[in-house]
Amino acid sequence: MLFKTEQSYTLAIFHQTFTPFYYAAPACFYLYITGFLQDRRSLESVEWLHFVPALLAIIHVIPWHISTSTDWNLVGTQLAYNGYFSLNAKTGLFPPYFHYIFRPLLVISYLCATWIAVMQLKDQPQQLLESESRTWIIFFLRIATFFQLFGLVPIILKCLHISYVNTYFIVINCLALLLIFLYTLHKPYIFYGYLLVAVDWTKKSTPEQTGTDHIFVPLTADNPIRNSSTAKKINLLDEQLADYAFAMKEIMEREELYRLHDFQIIDLAAKLNMPIHHCSFVINKKIGKNFRDWINGYRVDYFLKQYPLRSDKITIEAIASEAGFKSQATFYNAFKKEKGLMPRAYFAREISH
Structure with a gap:
């Protein structure tokens, strides 16, 4: 031209x-x-x-x-x-x-x-x-x-x-x-999850809940996608933070959501029917971790429970994948961050003690 x-x-x-x-x-x-x-x-x-x-x-x-x-x-x-x-x-x-x-x-x-x-x-x-x-x-x-x-x-x-x-x-x-x-x-x-935000379009919006459902904040009450200035203005009472944290831990442990390779914070927020910025705020402030470290902690705990029972039948990498890690590099980095050692060195130290 x-x-x-x-x-x-x-x-x-x-x-x-x-x-x-x-x-x-x-x-x-x-x-x-x-x-x-x-x-x-x-x-x-x-x-x-x-x-x-x-x-x-x-x-x-x-x-x-x-x-x-x-x-x-x-x-x-x-x-x-x-x-x-x-x-x-x-x-x-x-x-x-x-x-x-x-x-x-x-x-x-x-x-x-x-x-x-x-x-x-x-x-x-x-x-x-x-x-x-x-x-x-x-x-x-x-x-x-x-x-x-x-x-x-x-x-x-x-x-x-x-x-x-x-x-x-x-x-x-x-x-x-x-x-x-x-x-x-x-x-x-x-x-979704790569170039666009992952949204499940098949889900219907949930009307506002009252009464005993006060710990869940519906998506219709607050747009889950906020700009940074709005996200900083989150004012939750200590009781609300505790209720949110309890609900997150309870559903994560009951349904073992951490074992899903591509589970993201937006999926957790959708399951709890709460805004994403509230979900992130509670994990950071109440639980004291970011979402990735928090979910990887569950995966490492799962690995620690399964490996001693099945190490003679299945490899470390296979159990790690079963726990929710989608790559070996992610598993080894998360394990060392949680325990300070690589898996074999960690178990060798446990046996010596």
Whole structure:
């Protein structure tokens, strides 16, 4: 579009600015999936090496004095005619094949690595791919794989000396996006808990309760989704805090809700028919923990009761999964946080005493 409107200077700025992001995308895709599978929210030191291609792209687009001047009219012509992967004009420090060879190899490598990481969990019972998270992660992975591989088709056709029209690929991409949009409108729950707040639309609103039900605050009495300024203005009596805390502990222990891999604070609030911000406030102020640590405490206690009885028949990881942990990393981190030791060291110390 920029080329057709003869805005070569804007094209140069746009192209050079977004090239590093283009090379960081495969690594971000892989790290998101693997982080999701392992329930990790931060990168390990060695994982920053995945962004070396993006660093090379930054070096590539820096206007070094040693590099020759770029003919952006030629770049625009090639982009408009054959697409990005067929770019033969020099756009920076490195030769043109930095784009049309290195980037496709990067995409294919990360796609393969991501699918391998997902398939390795397929044969493990009660792991992530057997939980509700499977729907989201497989949906996300399939959609991303389709668009990445479809973007490589022009290169394959060019290598086979088969002519193609770039406009057709743009139209097919748009149609695919439209179909995905219609599919997600039909099944919006795919995004719940990941891109949207999880809400059970099948539940009817409950009228306000009075009398003996005073410890439960109905959702209709107060919108559960508040801004931060409203959430800070929670004034509950000590008796109310105690009643809320008792109700939370009672339902958690009676129904063993902690054993559900994807149980969240919004689910607890819905079961108790109380606002989410009240639920969070009581856990923080009365119980003295955040929700994640509180529920993981129940899971660790369950593990401690089951492992001595079944350690000869089942692995540590299997009991941890049964307790509600959806990844080994989460279990070991939670256990060490609760007991100060890893499981084997903890039981060895207990036996010695």
